[in-house]
Amino acid sequence: MPSRTETEFETVVGLEVHAQLLTNSKMYCGCSARYSDALPNTHVCPVCLGLPGAMPVLNRAAIDAVLLTGAALGCDVPDFSKLDRKNYVYPDLPKGYQISQYDLPLCLGGVIAFETGGSVRRAGITRVHVEEDTGRLVHRTDRDGASISLVDLNRSGVPLMEIVGEPDLRSPDEARDYLIALRQTLRYIGVSTGSMEDGAFRCDANVSVRSRDGGVIGAKVEIKNMNSFRAVERALRFEEGRQRQVIMDGGVIVQETRGWIESTGTTVSQRTKEQAHDYRYFPEPDLPPLSVSADRLAEIRSRLPELPLDRRNRFERSYGLTTRDAAVLTAEREVADTFEELVQTGSTSRAAANWIVNDLLGLQRARGLPPEQLPLNVDQIRDLLAAIDQGVLTARAAKELLPHLGERELPREAAIRLNLVSLNDDLAIQAAVSEVLTAFPDAVVDYRGGKTAAIGRLIGETIKRTGGRAKPDQVRQLLTEALRRE
Numbered sequence: 429m430p431s432r433t434e435t436e437f438e439t440v441v442g443l444e445v446h447a448q449l450l451t452n453s454k455m456y457c458g459c460s461a462r463y464s465d466a467l468p469n470t471h472v473c474p475v476c477l478g479l480p481g482a483m484p485v486l487n488r489a490a491i492d493a494v495l496l497t498g499a500a501l502g503c504d505v506p507d508f509s510k511l512d513r514k515n516y517v518y519p520d521l522p523k524g525y526q527i528s529q530y531d532l533p534l535c536l537g538g539v540i541a542f543e544t545g546g547s548v549r550r551a552g553i554t555r556v557h558v559e560e561d562t563g564r565l566v567h568r569t570d571r572d573g574a575s576i577s578l579v580d581l582n583r584s585g586v587p588l589m590e591i592v593g594e595p596d597l598r599s600p601d602e603a604r605d606y607l608i609a610l611r612q613t614l615r616y617i618g619v620s621t622g623s624m625e626d627g628a629f630r631c632d633a634n635v636s637v638r639s640r641d642g643g644v645i646g647a648k649v650e651i652k653n654m655n656s657f658r659a660v661e662r663a664l665r666f667e668e669g670r671q672r673q674v675i676m677d678g679g680v681i682v683q684e685t686r687g688w689i690e691s692t693g694t695t696v697s698q699r700t701k702e703q704a705h706d707y708r709y710f711p712e713p714d715l716p717p718l719s720v721s722a723d724r725l726a727e728i729r730s731r732l733p734e735l736p737l738d739r740r741n742r743f744e745r746s747y748g749l750t751t752r753d754a755a756v757l758t759a760e761r762e763v764a765d766t767f768e769e770l771v772q773t774g775s776t777s778r779a780a781a782n783w784i785v786n787d788l789l790g791l792q793r794a795r796g797l798p799p800e801q802l803p804l805n806v807d808q809i810r811d812l813l814a815a816i817d818q819g820v821l822t823a824r825a826a827k828e829l830l831p832h833l834g835e836r837e838l839p840r841e842a843a844i845r846l847n848l849v850s851l852n853d854d855l856a857i858q859a860a861v862s863e864v865l866t867a868f869p870d871a872v873v874d875y876r877g878g879k880t881a882a883i884g885r886l887i888g889e890t891i892k893r894t895g896g897r898a899k900p901d902q903v904r905q906l907l908t909e910a911l912r913r914e
Contacts, residue, residue: 456484498535
């Protein structure tokens with residue numbers, strides 16, 4: 429094979445995402461699907477333990493969640509769908525097979541729009557189907573120092589949705605941004621937490637490289653064990669480099685499954701890649717085929733909220749927000765809802781956006797709150813904005829007040845408690861002005877010499893001496909008068 433330079437190759441990436449669905453019970457039984465804080469093997473029954481004779485019963489809420497996802501992604505819903513047995517043997521799969529879907533999934537086709545590199549891209553969706561999660565292996569060392577593996581089946585049978593993307597992505601950056609947009613969509617429509625840390629949003633990547641002239645097309649390699657957006661990006665970047673180097677060295681890419689090793693920043697071979705026939709798919713005999721009526725599908729589609737990218741664009745148009753602020757405000761549906769409720773009840777869009785983006789989200793992170801939970805409720809934020817607008821609080825005093833606000837305490841009440849209500853005493857402010865003019869003679873000389881910007885420092889120091897309670901406009905007026913007199 430002739431030598432080729434790296435610039436002649438392009439990367440082809442397709443992603444397979446598994447998302448746990450937000451249901452109360454498991455996919456085929458009545459056991460609780462909330463397993464993370466339970467003792468091992470306590471949320472189990474004969475069905476999810478795979479005991480002989482146990483019969484599965486379909487979870488309607490899980491089917492609706494998949495259909496809602498399909499609606500969000502613009503998928504088609506066939507008239508007929510069925511469930512299949514995917515057969516393989518692994519310790520965390522007690523039945524020896526997984527109930528999944530193969531040739532007739534619930535949703536087909538579709539597209540997701542996402543922003544990457546400063547522009548909007550669209551990538552195709554092959555299919556969205558329902559299946560069940562496996563159990564969990566726990567690896568540890570026993571008292572004698574021997575390595576052991578234990579099986580926890582609390583997760584076995586938790587509803588799972590697989591979203592298979594078309595191989596439309598061309599870089600690790602695009603793959604990362606695609607995943608961020610997909611996760612955001614699932615959270616917006618309320619079908620999954622999207623938590624990668626808890627395993628509720630998991631991704632496998634299929635990656636290959638090919639020469640731009642079509643002379644070389646590398647085999648597809650699957651990568652597993654990526655548990656963050658950064659890990660996906662890093663794993664793909666390593667793998668595309670590895671594959672290009674193999675081809676440039678005259679080698680051949682082996683179709684296989686490789687695992688991402690976070691500590692070394694490399695992928696390692698795990699096994700040759702399975703084909704569909706390896707799983708011996710056949711129709712699930714214990715569950716009936718699925719047919720979704722037009723009325724039911726219309727009702728599910730009516731639940732669809734405005735999606736993140738559409739909402740961001742509307743925020744820019746309707747409220748005059750910057751692209752950055754609109755993106756931050758719409759990253760979580762609950763935050764966007766709060767912003768819109770504030771604006772619709774009288775707060776100005778600019779002020780509401782500034783305080784949420786620049787102050788409340790910072791306080792949220794400092795307190796370790798979930799990204800969808802602001803540290804103040806709507807009533808508190810509305811009272812804060814009104815108090816500033818009416819001159820009851822200065823912006824500086826409001827910032828000082830926020831960390832000390834009680835759980836349901838209104839900012840005006842806290843301002844009185846903390847002695848942060850705006851200062852309207854001209855004599856007290858004039859006393860602070862006199863102190864500042866004496867303490868900063870250089871700034872006074874600069875101002876009188878024509879450097880009018882020097883008044884900014886004098887204003888800041890005067891406000892500081894009033895504990896942040898003096899209004900900037902009032903301070904500026906009194907300072908200007910004093911500077912002109914002397």
